[in-house]
Amino acid sequence: MDLYDATVPPLKRLTDAVQRLLSCLDAPAQLEARLAPDGFTAAEHFCVALGYVARTVMPLMGDEVPEMPMDTDPGAILALAQDMRFVLDQLDRAALEGAEARHITHVAGEAELTQSGRDYALLYALPNAQFHLTLAYATVRMAGAQVGKGDLDGFHAYAPGTSLVSDTPLN
Numbered sequence: 001m002d003l004y005d006a007t008v009p010p011l012k013r014l015t016d017a018v019q020r021l022l023s024c025l026d027a028p029a030q031l032e033a034r035l036a037p038d039g040f041t042a043a044e045h046f047c048v049a050l051g052y053v054a055r056t057v058m059p060l061m062g063d064e065v066p067e068m069p070m071d072t073d074p075g076a077i078l079a080l081a082q083d084m085r086f087v088l089d090q091l092d093r094a095a096l097e098g099a100e101a102r103h104i105t106h107v108a109g110e111a112e113l114t115q116s117g118r119d120y121a122l123l124y125a126l127p128n129a130q131f132h133l134t135l136a137y138a139t140v141r142m143a144g145a146q147v148g149k150g151d152l153d154g155f156h157a158y159a160p161g162t163s164l165v166s167d168t169p170l171n
Helices: 003-023 028-032 042-061 074-090 117-142 149-153
Strands: 103-108 111-116
Touching: 003 042, 003 074, 003 117, 003 149, 028 042, 028 074, 042 074, 042 103, 042 117, 103 117, 111 117, 117 149
Parallel strands: none
Antiparallel strands: 103 111
């Protein structure tokens, strides 16, 4: 599998998930919720997750990553999701040819790393995009939004009122 197939389809699914999750919100205040006092809001997690679209594919193409907006208004997040999906839809497979061997230097928190394109995409960028999307999902769910696993992954379906709480311990 080449890096186009490994990155572009999952990132398209991420942009779709953001749009699904935003459509489930009952109140804008759910976007301002935090899982921890020193953590990002759900809105910020959505923005960071979407930022990883550009942050994944641009370095793989040898391009600089543009400054990504952190506008936490629901409409702005939706527009960013649509913009990032458009970028991915326009991306030509040839743009990522040879990206596996490209050396990408980037900052992760306060660490400066240099990784092969393959390791950057598969071990850093995609996991971080999913991390922030999952935290956004968990945060809006904790804040009372009626979202489920299917809204996050686009695959699962459960009848309304289904509970995944079990008395059976996990071994």
